Amino acid sequence: MADYSIWVLEYAAVEKFPFSVMMYGPQHQGTRKLPYAYVLLKGKGETILIDTGYDHVAFGKQLADAYGVSNYHGPREVLAECGVRPEDITRVFITHAHFDHMGAIHLFPNAKFYLQKSELDKWVWALALGPEYRFLTGGGDPADIVRAVEAAKEGRMVLIDGDQENVLPGIDVHLAADTHTYGSMYVTVRNDGTRNGEDKWVFAGDLIYTYDNLTGLDPDAPQIVPIGLAVGSQHNLIFSSAAMLKSVGGEVRRVIPVHEDRLRTTFPSRLTDKGLQVVEIALASGEKSRVG
Template sequence: MSEWEVFALRYADRNARVRADSFLFDDDHSAPHPMDYFMWLLRQGKRAILVDTGYDEVEATRRDRPILMDPRAALEPFGLMPDAIDTVIVTHLHYDHAGGLHLFPNATLHMQAAEMAYATGPCMCHDTLRMPFTGDHVCEAVKRLYRGRVVFADGDAQIADGVTVHRIGGHSRGLQAVRVRTQAGWLCLASDAAHFYENFEAGKPFPIVADVSEMLDGFATIQRLASSPGLVIPGHDPLVRVRFPAEAGLPETWRLSSGPQS
């Protein structure tokens, strides 16, 4: 049975946030609540799978949300060149997860059909729903489709031995989580099915949401996908950097596949 190494790569942070930005219902909306931005790398021998791509300096300037490092630089310590990445799992097409698709030109994208339909359909007529997307990123996904470099899932699908994807929805119509077999057990990269541990541990919806019911149901799903609650990895929580060990010698990198620190 194949086991994978899994790493969280932090490429940006955003500290000027409050709890109102993270939870629909909360008793202290004005309290500070910082956010980290991650992409994830799966490795098995010479094989590498990238989960999401972050965003680049152009998008950082456009949204006034600076990055700590270019997504390509996050892979350099692993000896991985952007052109060599052949598989990217796109959890959803929001700017902070798909803003670097163009940086990995040879990759085949694995995404949910529902996400492409959502990002290119009538829901994008609404400013509120369109806000987390950037047209250039969605167009890159469409161009990749016309090059034969998109593989769609409709619910659950296997990407490789020990790597599966599962449609969650909620935050975005086609948001998917990634389940990975590791030495610590089945690990669930929740991405934005839960931005923070508190979202799923306390049942608190994140304010950017396409379907609240799907989001709440998703909190249970991501926990079922993991072998234990500690192996559910939220998409943006700084606590990931506390609960999991930093990878020695690699900047802004945390090893998830060995399990949380005791």
């Protein structure tokens, strides 16, 4: 039986997103829906998020008007689909420091946050380089860093240095250095508690946007094709993808890209009355399904 119930919860989307951004290389391949989502885990006395999403109040209109991000709903509405309130969240793993992944720290007042140390160290270093190097620090919101400082002052911000097993029981974090960002992190949930059990899941952050990053587009000649956005290297993205895939015995569906629209057909899912997908990855003992 699973230790943690796991859901991927959509909170916004870009309906027509160029596929060429999701994979490095293929141009003029049309568009796909790009959902925005975070991951909710419940079990072992903890209620956990992987990433926070962003706060629509700050720049939602700008994202909607200029970039086509639509149907945003805040965490109170989104988490309610699984009977959870923002105040219930006890831990948050932040995969990287972009605004759409750590832009809502202030909405989870009782949570402890986990971020890779190198994400902060190298970002601070890059900030000192000057405006002509701003590509290296783009996607960061000064308000998010200030909120992180406030959380740190309250003892609710933990910096992790590299890989660490059992940060919580059965949950490991891994550093994917110099990839999408300087200190991107992916999260492994060993849901039967054993080291190499079959019920193991990897939550990839933005290291991959779609399953196609792990398989390529030709089923007869599979290959790893990295995403197109990186301050690190495509080389490192490829090898971090390979490591994630290897850790789940090569079973592609167990490496979860939250931006993948096909999660809703790969796992049991439900469309809410707000037009958002709830995807159910696993159910712990005693937990009722939220998609049935």
